[in-house]
Amino acid sequence: MTRKNIRINPDFTRVIPRFFNSGNERSLQIINKVVDMEETMVCEVLDGVLKEFSCRYKNIHDVFDNHYSRISHLVPSGMKVTKERQHLLGAYFTMEYSLEAAALFNPSVVEAPDQSGLQPGEKRVIVSFRATGESHISSIVFRQGIIDKDCNITLDEPAKFLQEGKLAGEKRNDKEHFARQLTQLRLPEDLHVGILHQLTDDFTYSEIDVILRNSLRGIKDPTDQQAMKQHVLELVDACYELHFSHHTTLGERVIFPVTYTEKNGIEDARFVKFIDEEGSCTYYATYTAYDGTFILPKLIKTCDFIHFEVHPLYGKGAVNKNLALFPKKINGKYAMLSRIDGVNNYIMFSDDLYDWEEPQLLQRPKYPWEFVQIGNAGSPLWTEKGWLIISHGVGPMRKYCLGAALFDLNDPTRELGRLQYPLLMPKEDERDGYVPNVVYSCGAMIHEGQVFIPYAVSDYASSFASVPLDKLLKALLK
Template sequence: MNPKIKRKKIKILGDPGRVIAQRHLPGNPDRIKRVIARVLSMPEDAAEHLLEQVILDFAERHRDIGQIFRRHLKLVEEHLPPDPQLSETRQQLLGSFFTKEYSIESAALFNPSIVPHPDQSGLRPGDLRFIISLRATGEGHISSIVFRSGVLSATNLFALDPVSDYVETPTLILNPDYDRHLFELKLNEMDACNETTCWVLNQLPDWFTYNALKEKLDEFRREQGTLNPRQIETLSHIDWLAHSNYETSFPAEYPLSERVIFPVSKNESSGIEDARFVRFTEDDGEVIYYATYTAYNGFNILPQLIETRDFVTFNVSTLNGNAVHNKGMALFPHRIDGRYVMLSRQDGENNRIMFSDHLHFWQESEIIQEPTRSWEFIQVGNCGSPLETDAGWLVLTHGVGPMRQYSIGAMLLDRDHPEKIIARLEEPLLTPHEEEREGYVPNVVYTCGAIIHNKELVIPYAMSDIHSGIATVAVDDLLGCMRPLG
């Protein structure tokens, strides 16, 4: 017997008209100089006419396109002729040639997670304001994180807020301070500790800034002259690690749906994948939102951690330790017996659990679930952070079966000893319907996190890696259909 799950009519679809403005540097410096020369050779009236057309075509798609053009012109300043006397028209026009639009949702909008909004003011009794994070994918299959918000009513009617026509990327700030000890530990995990890293780190204090690190890297290059391949690789590792820890911030007045966390560091240059957000409560009652995600650079993946309190400022840092491998890290919403707890899937096949005294370091994991049912013979994994109930920790899982079909299942973990499964569904909770089977990756339903509201489990879920929907099921019905494990 399986619980009665209801699919809502609402669909969360990508909009190809939601674009960000990116720098566009066509080719090598010589080519950039040729582009500049062509623009500067235009008669002033022709330049004015062309800029007017560019503004007409693109200004309404961005909040301040003039500022964007000025910012991108600065990227090529070194290639301008000496002491150029550029009119405002010529500056704006030059900037437009080094700007391009990127449609963040043009290919897909999927793998959602849902958490309570930090602002619950002004609601009717029983209502809940929520935030959904989604993986947006555009040209070149580059993924980013976007957000939607809305309200669940007391009867779990689902209302999404209007989506802004604009999309904005944040201001990037590299970590103002780095802990030298933690930095060295991570380099050691990367097998990058040698005489080069010793020289650089020994020149730095216990806490150092990125600028201080950059100065020491430059100093090492000057002292060594010609670097050997190992030294070049080591310096690249150091710089790569520094750029993996950063802060991004949006103007607070921008609507949530305008904010996009787009890849900025080298380790995530090919995408930010499958963020699993969780509302985390510390022992003293402080609330922090964390999200684990997978950074991808086209060759390797790296688990990362996002921290935010307001969804305006986001701190991004690396997860460290021998147990931090593969995808699918999902943090429990509070400590258990004083320790952080996280689900994981290091081997790509089994569900595992990890405990740690330090949020950023995870050294050991143990298997708690292996594939045992035909719909999960290929692999099992989590589908987001566990949800606390009186009966135990409710965990949505995914299983992969014949024809690489992904289904969503569920299991229940002991509240005090979450390494112990106490019950589970024998059959999938959600499998792809006929209309959900077609997409970028066929035959997949998947979620990165659900929420419990008014005794119902609310599951935003992806359909074949192309768009997303919502399903609900009564928690008591779900738990009543699980088979106890003793």
């Protein structure tokens, strides 16, 4: 392995404006105080806010307009509110959130859609990172870069301004169809009737989540309550779309949690460039949505990294973490890696990209450095010798290392070779961080005869390494 002399550290100055609301009662108190201010005082306070914060955003007035619109229904009816007073109210309901305050880690890398203007041997790439901030909420951020013929990477400078995607609307569910599905759970009659009674004819995941919080309070055991909630929510479509302005750069775009399924984090996105039978390209990323109680595997779809579709994954195999999609169909079926039991590697095949029902055991922990658990470190890589899977293993002292294995191209359930020793392990200056003794990756790529691997450094920062493909394959097939 050759480590690259580059370390991407979290930058706590990278902030986004978030809506800030402590409840209607306190909101009304703030609104009444601002409403009672003299207009000259309103302009004076607003002017101070603009001088201090406008340089941190492309258009802070748009932020204030948006956040004012979310509390405008609480403003006394019939009152004429000047634009300055609206912006000041918007400022009182805005907070800055530092995306990377805690960590910038678990990267993946894919070939960028635009490969124009490059020198021979160069490739433009997109690197995604898991950014973690206050309250350990994770989001996805991006950097674009160029890998040269020697597999060294040069990244664009971090964007100064950051922007969340615009939510195009959550998928609405049909109550009649949902009622038929709910019958299969055989809930207590009063609970079944109570849930349906509160639902409108069409509803979103967010709306039923609120209903379940109230309806399930009668279940005393918290474990039973959460299990019941998960079973019901699995019947609900949690799809949505995000759109970014064409005027934003890739580095400005942030995929931040927007729905209840992921309100506590979008974790460990594994991006892959997927080629279909006709040769067209789509980018997918599996990730773990976390709502503070349970997790839900989801899939991101994009063709341009401007418009994103988000879908939940279903089926007996779409559980736990560590799902990674193969970059093309195998024998006419989609293929996916998973770790449904938290210990072993599994493989699944499906005709439906979003429904995974039959996981098959693929690998068990075999060597001492992976006795605790084994999992993938991103989507498999196609080589002439077989499917190359970069793996991670956990051993003594919960130390995470990266390994590798090779599988048959036509039958990837058949292992052709596996490294006995780690491919990459934490060196001395990589052992300390938010989670010590960890190297981890969410997706590598092959470039100019090298396997290029971005990796996390102890759940805090990120770095890069490469290894000659021919030497790795030789070792795997030895």
